[in-house]
Amino acid sequence: MILDERNEFADAVSVAGSAGTALIGDVIDLGGTSQDIGNGQPLYLVIQTDTEIITGGSAGTIQFTLASDASASIATDGTATAHFVSASLVTDDAAANSAALNAGGVIAAVALPQGTYERYLGILATIGTTTVTAGKINAFLTTDVAKWVATADAI
8 A cells, every 4th residue: 555645644743742732743635525535435544653652750641633624723622523532542651651652553543434524634632631742643544444554664
């Protein structure tokens, strides 16, 4: 499978930040509201941990949302349309982290739900309790999650 750069939200994009919600990486312009963004084919969202996601002290949480909005700067105040919300994952260090937050972990590999999507689609990260001091994710859409395999970036 070849990944289309236009279907990619994040390629080793940092999720470091303080408690709150932030737009992570790029957004995909769907060209208007849509009920079938896969053009008749099912699409899958994959979010993978590129670099371990950790906090610099006490444990916290991080949660990822696939959201659409009328604006390219997808709202982080809860007014964007949420299409998928991951579990709330514990951030600490490799020994205490949720396994999905360690390098190479898969945070999500899910079919996009049916419904109406607003023009812009993106990934929101919600950090709870404490600051995430390090960590990067890859996030993208694919038509065949069964054949998706993580590989090193080309040089």
